[in-house]
Amino acid sequence: MADLKDDLDTGIEVDELGDLPDPFAGKPYDSSVTDSDADLLALAHAVLAEHPVADGYSGLPWALRRLPWFDLELGESAVDTDVPRMREGHVGALFWALHLPEGLAGDRAVGATLEQLDLVKTVVRAHPEGLRLADTPGPVTDARHSGRVAVLPGPAGAAALGDSLGILRSLHGLGLRALTLSGVSWASEAGLTRFGEEVLREMNRLGVLADLSGASEDTMRRACAVSKAPVLCARSAARALRPHPANLPDDLLAELRAARGLCMVPLTAEQTGPSVRDVADHLDHVREVAGPECVGLSGTYDAGAAHPQDLTDASCYPHLVAELLRRGWSEADIALLTWGNVQRVLREADFTAREAQRRRAPSTMKIAELDG
Template identity: 80%
Template sequence: MADLKDELDTSPEVGELDDLPAPLPGEPSEPVTGPAEDSEAGLLDRAHALLDAHPVADGYSGLPWALRQRPSFDLELGEGTVDTDVPRMREGHVGALFWALHLPEEPTGEQAVGATLDQLDLVKTVVRAHPEGLRLACAAGPITDVRHFGRIAVLPGPASAAALGDSLGVLRSLRELGLRALTLSGVSWASEAGLTRFGEEVLREMNRVGVLADLSGASAETVRHACAVSKAPVLCARSAAHALRAHPANLPDDLLAALGAAKGLCMVPLTAEQTGPSVRDVADHLDHVREVAGPECVGLSGAYDAGTAHPRGLTDASGYPRLVAELLRRGWPETDIALLTWENVQRVLREADFTAREAQRRREPSTVKITELDG
């Protein structure tokens, strides 16, 4: 694995698109000069301009846990010991990102609640310590405001469903503290068989308070069940196309279609394990998800600082312009790229908040316990 990571972390020179196709027989060995905007440099210039207007809303960062292992750090000046810092996020045009509260070995019971609160406290501490670069924001409007002030918006989550135990009061408390997404896996009420009756109640309460359901790593039945039950859009924070790479967290076409029909969001991770070792491999997954689920249902998830190897040219948060340049080369309309990078996440957040306001008018906070529904 170390050899693979070393190979994948070898970045091309700045401005070079990876894996350019070899010339066909009879074609000149040097690229034919075309319009400036179609050249390699022209594509990168267009990518930067487009990302200036529509920055990346990154669906998953493992930075909180990575920082917990370090005695000191400075994300605003630059932090070479991690994949993500403010200078590289600015270079990559990252405007917002979800900071995961997951732990390498997820605890259970009361330990899970305490560990999640510790992670949430760390997120807030780190954001407060970097006021020139970061701001906490949990809704579409404030995220846009943060961007206009030249800062990067941080959204806490996803957290592990184990943090709830069997208490929906814990869910509401975590939401009050800023939690924005919860991963529905690793618990008895969201299993291979799908959601239990208590699982459905958890999802309804998540809708009521505006916590997004993250289905990455959930069973196929849980994904189908959640798409059918949830009144708010669901998301898969780290899922690519299973048809292109048979990773257990990647989604087969029938689930991608169900996610698209539910107006959910599949956030394709920039990891070699799930998408492949090159920028073009990642673009292949984005093409596939866009075709099957629709352009309004595809997003990006860097998955940086989560302990995984990344494709060449995408080894840290500065690499997004290279990926967008590849999509432009493939003929993606700028409107679809704007959806991919920024607008789809904004839509999901707005719809989740609208659903929560409507649900709170009709439904009181649930106090149901797992034993009352699942026995």
């Protein structure tokens, strides 16, 4: 990442949304003068109105496949995420995961991913007043300015590539924005193979983000070392607080900080605990170890997971922000958590891709040539 620091001003703009009223103007937040839950919740709504949530993971595409009919614009009770609830929760951008059932591989994995990409585009086209497809930082911000939720396709499972860099490029051309590096021979418990490193370099060239949630520690460490763009962990909390295998130990959080990556804490009872306070504990811990520029949020709604009390659907983010305000989080740190850090990662990945495309032709390497 050193080359990015030299070539790109990566300072975070706390308010990237234009000249909106500042609820803190002239009166910095002081918990001693906000003495009720209602006051904190109102303040949370005001903060999120300026700094909306860029949510790192939604299982909506797979959930919608099971429904014979749905309308996300009017409200859809069969899922946890719809346009009215995203507006109530101040969601400005959302990664729509392209889920692969366990054991699905080869052509079936490629086909299931293509079907979900097609579904994502169909759903966005059917809800033009609430949703807008986006794949780079500019369209994400434009969608927010126009009052719509930016939809970023991904992460997809690594099995979706079928061990082919040509398929990776095709998926990117169809809108894929992130790929999870786990569950394949070239990104396994043993770490990244030579072909895995070539996949990561091609992802950098295209601007596809590397998601390391669920990856082995060896894969995570090698990916942080090889990647020229920031990596992210789309669904990882603090293992020091809860020993879930997808949660990160402190030494990996520190490595993520050094790589300017992003740990997106999931709002699931299994990974973070049964209450809003438990989620806030994880956010406190990740912020302390990895730094305020390396922590984000991942609702993980519609992915089959149970959620903490008061965080049951996409409308509930103000309850979490109210708890953070109670703990003394500043507006600047909340702005990074909800919006700024994701925008920074998208900007740096986009810059890396443009630079790499000037220096590097599309890779034609085959897995047999490198790992055979």
